[in-house]
Amino acid sequence: MTKAPRGLRTDGEVTRARILDAAGQLFAASGYAETTSKAIAAAASADQASINYHFGSRSGLYEAVLADAHRRLVSLEELQRLAGSPIPAAQKLRLLIEQLVHQAVGNPEGWHIKVLAQELMTPTSHLHALFKDELLPKVAVITRLLSDITAIPLDDPALTRCLLNVVAPCLMLVISTRGIPGPLREILHMPQATIVQHLHSFALAGLQAIAEEYAANASC
Structure with a gap:
């Protein structure tokens, strides 16, 4: 099995990063309570299943955003x-x-x-x-x-x-x-x-x- 070259991100990593960035911007603008998974998915050009796959839930995504921000x-x-x-x-x-x-x-x-x-x-x-x-x-x-x-x-x-x-x-x-x-x-x-x-x-x-x-x- 061939491996992806070092330094290049997989499609999954790119999607995860895109969701994280979109969520960060929305959480910053509207807060956690007012930001829905649907809005994040739309902003990230992804589906809600991708959020659950990479972060487990909206709650898990918010914790990942906080960690990345810090x-x-x-x-x-x-x-x-x-x-x-x-x-x-x-x-x-x-x-x-x-x-x-x-x-x-x-x-x-x-x-x-x-x-x-x-x-x-x-x-x-x-x-x-x-x-x-x-x-x-x-x-x-x-x-x-x-x-x-x-x-x-x-x-x-x-x-x-x-x-x-x-x-x-x-x-x-x-x-x-x-x-x-x-x-x-x-x-x-x-x-x-x-x-x-x-x-x-x-x-x-x-x-x-x-x-x-x-x-x-x-x-x-």
């Missing part, structure tokens, strides 16, 4: 390559923030950002699957990076608080793409380099302060 924001492979690079930990943090800002600010009209923002603002039961399958492995990598910066042990609750402080501003940038008025919308019009520099300086200063506090308490 990978576009930042993939586990990208994080692992960054974590394993020889550059200083503080620079790794800057590159991570740069990636997140670029995705949120540089491509605010992308359906993956809109879908994630929508899920964060009005969570569905599918958020649990996203957290377990996509977020937890990435959180583990980022937490280890913060441990390298602060010298706080991985199992210490202080590191979890640091994670919240570093990640929360980036999540707020994602949410801002949903058209929330006020300062968040203003930030979207600022130069990306300015946003990255601010978030990195702010995060690094906070991490260094917590690291000093942790070291002082540990020596008592």
